[in-house]
Amino acid sequence: MVCLRAAVCLVGLVAAVSAKPAVRGRALQQYYTYGSQGDDWTFGECESTIRQSPIDLRSEDVDVPPVGTKFEVVLNYRYANCSEVIISNSGHGVQYDCAELALLPGEEEVGGDGINGTDIAGEMIKQRSPLTAGFGGSYTNETFYRVLQFHFHAPAEHRVDGNQPALELHIVHQASDGSLMVLGIFYDVGREPDAFLQRLIDAGFPPANETMTYTDPLGLSLADEVARFLPTELPGLPLLAYHYKGSLTTPPCSEVVDWYVVRGTLTATRAQLDAFDDVLITEGEGNFRDVVNDQNVQDLYFTTVTTLF
Numbered sequence: 001m002v003c004l005r006a007a008v009c010l011v012g013l014v015a016a017v018s019a020k021p022a023v024r025g026r027a028l029q030q031y032y033t034y035g036s037q038g039d040d041w042t043f044g045e046c047e048s049t050i051r052q053s054p055i056d057l058r059s060e061d062v063d064v065p066p067v068g069t070k071f072e073v074v075l076n077y078r079y080a081n082c083s084e085v086i087i088s089n090s091g092h093g094v095q096y097d098c099a100e101l102a103l104l105p106g107e108e109e110v111g112g113d114g115i116n117g118t119d120i121a122g123e124m125i126k127q128r129s130p131l132t133a134g135f136g137g138s139y140t141n142e143t144f145y146r147v148l149q150f151h152f153h154a155p156a157e158h159r160v161d162g163n164q165p166a167l168e169l170h171i172v173h174q175a176s177d178g179s180l181m182v183l184g185i186f187y188d189v190g191r192e193p194d195a196f197l198q199r200l201i202d203a204g205f206p207p208a209n210e211t212m213t214y215t216d217p218l219g220l221s222l223a224d225e226v227a228r229f230l231p232t233e234l235p236g237l238p239l240l241a242y243h244y245k246g247s248l249t250t251p252p253c254s255e256v257v258d259w260y261v262v263r264g265t266l267t268a269t270r271a272q273l274d275a276f277d278d279v280l281i282t283e284g285e286g287n288f289r290d291v292v293n294d295q296n297v298q299d300l301y302f303t304t305v306t307t308l309f
């Protein structure tokens, strides 16, 4: 599947992976609310009791993987600069797509011959290579995942030992086989502002059910945000993330997501968090799904995240 717009791609993907989609695609957005924080969702796999998300990441349930296992080093990211970002407000949240989506291995440029690496006009398509196009992506072991989109939840969806941070960023990645990997990043209030969040605030938020385009020749990259977790005094030291197999946290709640929730919390100012709350918290309700019991904790691991800078 070739996707010109990530939002279109995700709609198709969600419909494809759902075992029993009661309502498909865009129409689904109209039929759920956060009024009871997901308890009343009956779409797709939302009522499954196997591997739903989010969960409370409790210290007592986290296993440290043995040295040499596949969990030892799993994620190498290289996020690219996107110069044209499409910001959409579904009424349930604000999502950021790059107008140009990176191609996955095996995909062809729309209109291209797929052989010589040229499009109809004869222009090279190397700019759409996975590591430099769109928002870039990550290698997890041998698999390349491109960034499909990113979005926020306020307050956070995952919890850590019962604590619910103020904001959670979800960077949604997609592999060639359609599987999803989501990197979760927490924010809480602190003295230091967050430069990445400020750029998004300055770009502005569209009203509910509207879309806008944000262009910046310098590009918008997720790399610096993830790098904020890396200790500057100990370069090369990997950061830790909680890893488990879960689901989408919005209907149809498809159980196709490898979750990596970074351990630790970034800080943002009260004013920055308020700016996100203003658009994400409506009628007193945040856009988060409550934790879904403890069904996944038997497969919860710490894992390491390394970089390719």
Ligand SMILES: [Zn+2]
Residues within 6 Å of the ligand: 151, 152, 153, 170, 249
């Ligand atoms: Zn999310």
